Amino acid sequence: MPRTAPSAADRELIALTAADGHPVSAAQLKHWRRRGLLPSPARQFLGRDGTRTVYPPGTRELVRSLARHAGPGRSLDDLALLAYFCDEAPVPELALKTALARVYFLRRNRHWEAVDTERAKVPEELRSDDVHYDVAEAEALIELRGGGAIIRQMRRNLRRRPGLAKASRQEIDERVAGVLTNLNRPRLPEDDLEFMADLEAVLDFDSEESSLARLAVWETVAIAHAAQMAELRETSGEERLHRLAAATMAELADLRAEVRQASEETWGRATGGRLGALPLDQPGFARLTAAELVEWMSAKTVHPEGAVLAERYFTDSLADLLARCYLARVRRTGVGEGREAFVARTSGATGRHRRGG
Structure with missing residues (x-):
């Protein structure tokens, strides 16, 4: 025919x-x-x-x-996301939302499947009465096993604590896992002063060292802690899907701008500015940006009105961590340094000096 x-x-x-x-x-x-x-x-x-x-x-x-x-191997979802995030092309609403939902929920389901598998390894009699703790610990162990430059830098930072320079690898890894676990919990256990000392060591704000791995540690810890700064509210996949379906194209465009700003700033820090602009023309980056958009769509509702992703998940979070670590240090040692000295010492880490505050 x-x-x-x-x-x-x-x-x-x-x-x-x-x-x-x-x-x-x-x-x-x-x-x-x-x-x-x-x-x-x-x-x-x-x-x-x-x-x-x-x-x-x-x-x-x-x-x-x-x-x-x-091109070969690129799905229709990939094309929709690449066109939307890289070129800001007018992708039809249904195709766009379908691609966003598939990418986000695929990642979300894989994450929770991995967490459930990790939790199942713990004998019933050893599990905590706090399900949030068990989940946080499982997430921490997955991150620890993933290793990489961030975990190696956390180990190095922890060894700077008095008494840990010659600690065994097992003890250091247990402390790294403890830091990651408590960062994944709904709230920081600030009464645990030993943990707060480990957290302060991992952040290593006092060091004059400058490296991409050190920045990556800040980024990782700040993103985790940002969730602890939000209002604690239970949600579900169904609720997130409904929110995505109900979003207007104008709302999605605003979220796209926020997520792109945050991604570009993160990329700049992670690469030291040596690799140019964020390569959103790569499917992997477009998928990651799509997942972050859907996540922030819901997360935004539990942060203060007007919260901006790039600031909330880095600058605001680091500033809050600095203050909490400082107060824990005062409680632990009884020694403070004064507000003026504290602000002078920490402003470079949070970037507050660039905003004039």
């Missing part, structure tokens, strides 16, 4: 992408339309001249973006 010739509207898009060096076929356009990644053209009546098909405004920009990112 012979194929129907492409419409004039499709021929225009085919010529446009070919001129860009990323040609698409009529069959590819049809496939994207069927899957909701492209809007369908409308028939426009021209009076005596008959009719023509016309795509909605923004379709040219969308097709150019999809064509640029299309």
